[in-house]
Amino acid sequence: MNFFKTWALLSVIAFLPLCAFSQQAELIWNPELSYSWKSSDRLGFNTKLSIFNSVRDFDNNAAIQYIEPQFSFSYGVSPRTKLGGGYYYRLSTPMIDGYQYEHRFLQQIGFISFIGDRRLAHRLRLEQRIRSSSYQNRLRYRLSYDFPLQGEELDPGETYLILKDEMMTAFNKDEADAENRVSVGMGWYFNSKQKFELGLQYRTQDIFSDSGINHLFLISTSYYLNR
Amino acid sequence: MKSNYLTFLFFSTLLFTSFAVVSAQDIKNENEKSINREDMPTSSLTMINRFWNKEKKVDFYRQKNGEMISYEAKLEWNDYQYSIEFDSEGSLVNVEQLIDFNDIPVASQNTITEELSKQYTRFRFIRIQRQYSAEEADDRYEILEDVIDEDYEDLIIRFEIVVDAQNKAVMGSFESLFDEHGNMIQKRRIVRRSLDNIW
Numbered sequence: 001m002n003f004f005k006t007w008a009l010l011s012v013i014a015f016l017p018l019c020a021f022s023q024q025a026e027l028i029w030n031p032e033l034s035y036s037w038k039s040s041d042r043l044g045f046n047t048k049l050s051i052f053n054s055v056r057d058f059d060n061n062a063a064i065q066y067i068e069p070q071f072s073f074s075y076g077v078s079p080r081t082k083l084g085g086g087y088y089y090r091l092s093t094p095m096i097d098g099y100q101y102e103h104r105f106l107q108q109i110g111f112i113s114f115i116g117d118r119r120l121a122h123r124l125r126l127e128q129r130i131r132s133s134s135y136q137n138r139l140r141y142r143l144s145y146d147f148p149l150q151g152e153e154l155d156p157g158e159t160y161l162i163l164k165d166e167m168m169t170a171f172n173k174d175e176a177d178a179e180n181r182v183s184v185g186m187g188w189y190f191n192s193k194q195k196f197e198l199g200l201q202y203r204t205q206d207i208f209s210d211s212g213i214n215h216l217f218l219i220s221t222s223y224y225l226n227r
Numbered sequence: 228m229k230s231n232y233l234t235f236l237f238f239s240t241l242l243f244t245s246f247a248v249v250s251a252q253d254i255k256n257e258n259e260k261s262i263n264r265e266d267m268p269t270s271s272l273t274m275i276n277r278f279w280n281k282e283k284k285v286d287f288y289r290q291k292n293g294e295m296i297s298y299e300a301k302l303e304w305n306d307y308q309y310s311i312e313f314d315s316e317g318s319l320v321n322v323e324q325l326i327d328f329n330d331i332p333v334a335s336q337n338t339i340t341e342e343l344s345k346q347y348t349r350f351r352f353i354r355i356q357r358q359y360s361a362e363e364a365d366d367r368y369e370i371l372e373d374v375i376d377e378d379y380e381d382l383i384i385r386f387e388i389v390v391d392a393q394n395k396a397v398m399g400s401f402e403s404l405f406d407e408h409g410n411m412i413q414k415r416r417i418v419r420r421s422l423d424n425i426w
Contacts, residue, residue, distance in 0.1 A: 034423055034424075036421060036423045041393075041396075041397050041398040041399055042398055046423055074426065076398055078349070078391070078393065078398070079391040079392070079393065079398055079399055079400060080391060082422075082426065084426075110422075110426050112422060112425070112426075114353075114419070117420070119420075119422075119425060121422070121425040121426060123425075123426065144424075144425035145425075146424070146425060150260055150261060151259045151260050151261040151288060152259065152261075152288070153259050154420060155258040155259055155260075156258070157258070158258075162424065162425070164425075187424070189420075192418065192420070192421070195424070197424060222424070224421065224423050224424060226421045226423065
């Protein structure tokens with residue numbers, strides 16, 4: 001286990017220079033603020049504001065790529081299985097004339113396993129993306145694993161690591177493509193109501209495209225609040 | 228517009244960071260930390276060393292609950308996982324053994340299942356521990372020796388059972404303590420961490 005933790009930490013360190021010096025790939029800073037609450041043991045809600053900032057364009061009007069307010073809900077079918085849905089609105093390049101928008105609807109199912117305070121989550125999501133210029137479906141599968149770095153339980157004031165991999169296919173009547181997102185992050189668990197995560201994600205985009213694969217590195221800073 | 232946006236991002240980050248640091252300092256009442264063998268109270272180590280040599284793999288933890296401090300040694304022995312709890316002075320409190328539901332006597336199994344069926348429409352066993360303790364504080368130092376000798380006569384035996392359970396009104400994980408006959412003594416809800424970052 002110690003080897004695994006060390007490996008994960010090294011990955012975090014290794015990603016940083018890769019992001020900073022990669023000349024081919026796009027580099028994004030993604031700040032997020034999330035607020036979740038439950039109205040019963042079964043029913044939970046989440047709102048989130050997510051912003052995509054292009055690091056290379058920070059000195060011009062293309063700095064903000066997207067602003068995305070999100071709303072989702074979940075219903076616990078069992079203590080470890082959840083069904084859910086949501087709506088996201090995406091405003092693209094708001095500081096440039098002729099901005100574009102997207103309405104996104106999603107349906108999802110998740111399974112969570114606990115090994116002590118280590119958590120393994122599977123999530124299958126279907127999305128309908130209604131854009132100002134096109135329509136697209138997306139099918140996504142994500143595997144997430146987080147675990148405390150001090151002791152067997154995650155206590156207030158301690159840190160944790162989170163690893164994720166998500167595979168997805170995007171398609172409509174004219175075309176289809178695929179993408180993979182692998183990420184590693186470190187979290188600071190302040191208490192049961194607040195935590196902060198610093199994440200590094202590598203996206204392999206347009207896998208089946210004739211024009212070649214696109215690479216995107218994303219640094220996320222996410223603050224989670226719970227009621 | 229761009230400079231306003233950058234200023235907004237900077238101050239938002241600053242505000243949330245400060246908020247988090249203050250909160251992290253305010254709340255710190257329950258905590259479990261992995262520690263080294265040397266950080267355990269001497270008397271607890273003396274007891275462990277009586278039965279297992281220093282080569283034996285043992286994980287040590289310090290728990291802090293408000294002002295109360297306790298220590299735990301976790302080890303595998305005879306195909307069972309044991310958790311041995313000590314108070315802040317290093318005196319033995321109890322010994323817990325990780326078991327399967329089928330390790331519980333059949334009559335007690337039936338009473339436990341009956342009790343859980345009354346409370347929930349569906350439930351699933353997640354973790355079962357047999358807990359050995361002593362009636363009198365003076366007898367606690369003998370608990371470990373009695374467990375190793377399989378001499379349970381003077382010990383209080385209880386079962387600590389974690390279930391995932393649901394009925395019309397509630398759903399979640401619950402930890403219940405049963406006596407050796409399977410009668411429920413206490414129950415508490417396990418508050419899990421929010422799933423918002425992995426869901």
